[in-house]
Amino acid sequence: MKKSGSERYYLVLYLSVWSVLYFALGYFSLLIDDPASRVALVWFPAGVAVSAFLSSQRKHWLLIYIVLFLTRTLLDVAVRHSIGTSFAISLVSLTCDLSVAWSVVRFAGHADDLRKAVVWLIAVCVFSAVAALAGTSWLSMQNGISIAHSISIWWAANVVGNIMVTTVLTGLLRGGGPSLKLRWRSALAGALLTAVSTVLIFTLPPFREDEVGLIYTLACLPVLITVIIPVISGNRAGALVYTLFCSIAIYFSWQQIGPFFIKGLRHGEPLLVAQCYLAGTALLMIFIRIQTDSVQKGQAAARHAVGETAYCLDTTTGVINWDPMTPPGMEKIISAVGSREALFALVSPSVKADIASRWQSALTANNIDEEYRFPLPLADGEELAITERNLVCLPGPHGTVLIGYWSLSQPLITLKTG
Structure with a gap:
């Protein structure tokens, strides 16, 4: 009623x-x-x-x-x-x-x-x-x-x-x-x-x-x-x-x-x-x-055809939500990176510092247009070359959220172990 x-x-x-x-x-x-x-x-x-x-x-x-x-x-x-x-x-x-x-x-x-x-x-x-x-x-x-x-x-x-x-x-x-x-x-x-x-x-x-x-x-x-x-x-x-x-x-x-x-x-x-x-x-x-x-x-x-997807980071909780329309080749990223802590656990200390700096700059400037490329090792030995672009800061339900876009900048590289 x-x-x-x-x-x-x-x-x-x-x-x-x-x-x-x-x-x-x-x-x-x-x-x-x-x-x-x-x-x-x-x-x-x-x-x-x-x-x-x-x-x-x-x-x-x-x-x-x-x-x-x-x-x-x-x-x-x-x-x-x-x-x-x-x-x-x-x-x-x-x-x-x-x-x-x-x-x-x-x-x-x-x-x-x-x-x-x-x-x-x-x-x-x-x-x-x-x-x-x-x-x-x-x-x-x-x-x-x-x-x-x-x-x-x-x-x-x-x-x-x-x-x-x-x-x-x-x-x-x-x-x-x-x-x-x-x-x-x-x-x-x-x-x-x-x-x-x-x-x-x-x-x-x-x-x-x-x-x-x-x-x-x-x-x-x-x-x-x-x-x-x-x-x-x-x-x-x-x-x-x-x-x-x-x-x-x-x-x-x-x-x-x-x-x-x-x-x-x-x-x-x-x-x-x-x-x-x-x-x-x-x-x-x-x-x-x-x-x-x-x-x-x-x-x-x-x-979308070349494998780009959007993510949303809740800066308060650290949770990362991904665009449900997942392009081919990006499924492993979405399953491996579900939070800020999960991402930081995968990348090297220098990449972690760069990503944290970009996020902080986005919180200050509200928008970052420059691309950033970095390697993303996965638990199964694969390493992906990721390009991030268009980082935007917006108000969210629990505080501030960051919207960014990831794409695969080159074919997958398999690291042989053992």
């Missing part, structure tokens, strides 16, 4: 977070709508809704749909629409978002990340077009707005909002990357460079029509800085820096300042270029993230 109550509490909290985020971004989206069509130029809640569905179990989808539907209806009523219009627009919008999530699960649920991204992008474009036709048709009947003018705005707003917000939320939820110290040092430097370069680009004096190539080339500078952050600082840092980049670009674009407001462009075209600019950056980040994750998974598989 207690567990059931706890589950309900976390479910309510989970739904509340998504609802608040949906309302906040929806309110901001409606502040920057198109005055003529009353359609948001970028609909950020679309990405919130799709992320909410994809990050939760399917048994909760109906509940999420209802909560976000009520949130969307309340938002429209509070800002500008009648109850009937709010109800209809909420139905169209949330059904579109649910359809996108369903398509990803149905056609790429167990596929690799690249296929998931492609299916997601196609579904966003297709269902956004259907929703744009249905939504603008309703608004045309109610308010007499032009369908031809509004349908493209609705479609672009939904697609761009999906791409931008999903990029940020998936980056925050996935995490991953180098060590914490390296991540945040490089992330802070990247955030500063992104902010400075974006502000400089968007505050340059107006350019002539014959200088379009130059200004668009300069506009690529903050994009390059932004997309490299996930590679060197991890997905979460990349998501936050991308949010900073988008905030600056949206602020200046809404003030009709920046590289996209060039003489010769017709009304609405600069904002469309800005939408493509931000969405293109997000897509580039997504595919770089997929490629980076794929390389890391391939490296991990290669390490």
Whole structure:
């Protein structure tokens, strides 16, 4: 009963977070709508809704749909629409978002990340077009707005909002990357460079029509800085820096300042270029993230194939636990080295001192990247050449634990005795 109550509490909290985020971004989206069509130029809640569905179990989808539907209806009523219009627009919008999530699960649920991204992008474009036709048709009947003018705005707003917000939320939820110290040092430097370069680009004096190539080339500078952050600082840092980049670009674009407001462009075209600019950056980040994750998974598989395994040393008890996925050739090590004392009993005094020194350094510095090679004699006369790398210090259930990786650096050597 207690567990059931706890589950309900976390479910309510989970739904509340998504609802608040949906309302906040929806309110901001409606502040920057198109005055003529009353359609948001970028609909950020679309990405919130799709992320909410994809990050939760399917048994909760109906509940999420209802909560976000009520949130969307309340938002429209509070800002500008009648109850009937709010109800209809909420139905169209949330059904579109649910359809996108369903398509990803149905056609790429167990596929690799690249296929998931492609299916997601196609579904966003297709269902956004259907929703744009249905939504603008309703608004045309109610308010007499032009369908031809509004349908493209609705479609672009939904697609761009999906791409931008999903990029940020998936980056925050996935995490991953180098060590914490390296991540945040490089992330802070990247955030500063992104902010400075974006502000400089968007505050340059107006350019002539014959200088379009130059200004668009300069506009690529903050994009390059932004997309490299996930590679060197991890997905979460990349998501936050991308949010900073988008905030600056949206602020200046809404003030009709920046590289996209060039003489010769017709009304609405600069904002469309800005939408493509931000969405293109997000897509580039997504595919770089997929490629980076794929390389890391391939490296991990290669390490496993050549006989690498991870160990966890509880520094308080001295117990050493090994990765249950034992590669071939490492079974004897795991059976022989079950504790700190067992390891020290096998190695020579000099190796014992080196290992103890590395562990102490890891406790102080939290991370050691340098490799260390040493011989490990076993009781049956075999001697293994071990390479240890990536020694990390983390908090554990009983105190501090050390995580390290061992691999066989050369074939086994048999010492003949007797």
